[in-house]
Amino acid sequence: MSQARHPGLKLGHEHDPGSGEVEALVFGFWIFMMSDLLIFGCVFATYVVMLPQVADGPSAAELFHLRGPLIETTLLLASSVTIGFALLETKHRADKRRTTLWLAVTFLLGAGFLFSSTHSLLGHLENGAGPSRSAFLSAYWLLVPLHALHVAIGCLWIAVAAAQVRIRGFDWVTTGGLLRLSIYWHFLDIVWIGILSVVYLGAMI
Amino acid sequence: MSHMDKIDESGGQMESRADERSSYLRGGIASVVLTVIAVLAVVSDVLPDWAAWTTIAVAGILQAVAQLHWFLHIRLHGQAWEDLQLIFFTILILVLMVGGTIWVMGDLTARMM
Numbered sequence: 001m002s003q004a005r006h007p008g009l010k011l012g013h014e015h016d017p018g019s020g021e022v023e024a025l026v027f028g029f030w031i032f033m034m035s036d037l038l039i040f041g042c043v044f045a046t047y048v049v050m051l052p053q054v055a056d057g058p059s060a061a062e063l064f065h066l067r068g069p070l071i072e073t074t075l076l077l078a079s080s081v082t083i084g085f086a087l088l089e090t091k092h093r094a095d096k097r098r099t100t101l102w103l104a105v106t107f108l109l110g111a112g113f114l115f116s117s118t119h120s121l122l123g124h125l126e127n128g129a130g131p132s133r134s135a136f137l138s139a140y141w142l143l144v145p146l147h148a149l150h151v152a153i154g155c156l157w158i159a160v161a162a163a164q165v166r167i168r169g170f171d172w173v174t175t176g177g178l179l180r181l182s183i184y185w186h187f188l189d190i191v192w193i194g195i196l197s198v199v200y201l202g203a204m205i
Numbered sequence: 206m207s208h209m210d211k212i213d214e215s216g217g218q219m220e221s222r223a224d225e226r227s228s229y230l231r232g233g234i235a236s237v238v239l240t241v242i243a244v245l246a247v248v249s250d251v252l253p254d255w256a257a258w259t260t261i262a263v264a265g266i267l268q269a270v271a272q273l274h275w276f277l278h279i280r281l282h283g284q285a286w287e288d289l290q291l292i293f294f295t296i297l298i299l300v301l302m303v304g305g306t307i308w309v310m311g312d313l314t315a316r317m318m
Contacts, residue, residue: 084229
């Protein structure tokens with residue numbers, strides 16, 4: 001319970017909750033993130049079990065190419081760095097303009113990821129590799145769109161957070177929200193490492 | 206209980222802006238290098254399957270650790286310890302559930318063949 005001071009975050013309004021309460025909110029968000037990670041873990045396990053069950057349809061090796069996923073990897077990794085920069089501007093300068101600028105860059109990178117991801121999913125659909133084709137494809141269509149849905153929700157959250165910063169400035173609601181948003185966004189990148197490794201690189205072996 | 210530290214500092218002291226900026230850049234560079242290693246292991250086609258799998262797995266785990274360290278500022282000492290305990294417990298549950306599922310269902314598939 002000691003050392004509950006955060007020099008970088010401007011949390012000190014007299015009618016605001018203390019920083020200890022904000023920390024509890026952030027720790028609670030970590031617990032949510034970990035349970036979300038367990039959901040992804042179960043979906044990964046399902047995918048690996050279903051991998052050989054192609055029902056004479058296309059297999060992972062036939063279906064996947066590395067180009068799209070590598071573009072998506074680059075975009076998501078870059079966005080993880082830029083959301084860190086947005087948080088730096090919040091903490092060290094309380095600079096509204098720069099914070100929203102970096103959030104906008106992160107939003108665009110996330111939108112680019114979604115565009116590329118949707119493009120390749122639609123391509124699979126056209127090639128007759130929809131979710132109902134085989135057990136393998138059902139598991140694939142559960143795993144990859146679930147992650148994309150998380151990214152879409154993250155993009156929406158970025159837009160809301162940027163609007164909040166613009167309107168309210170930096171108080172405990174907006175800075176605490178940005179902190180949780182950055183944790184969420186970094187975890188999306190960590191889950192994507194798993195998808196790239198297991199789904200796309202695994203298919204190339 | 207102190208949990209802003211995952212972003213702020215490791216051990217109670219605020220890092221400077223330049224330090225934090227370089228932390229994000231280091232994390233980004235480490236992630237790029239590890240991704241390139243994993244991709245080369247697969248695309249180059251010189252490694253036997255087991256070695257390619259091992260390279261992907263090690264590079265992936267290292268990248269997750271690198272991002273926890275440089276992006277989320279989780280450290281082995283200081284205030285991030287409670288978060289680290291939470292992460293370790295989650296990893297334990299993940300290993301049991303994912304490993305157990307793949308083991309049992311893989312064994313079942315092999316026996317059905």
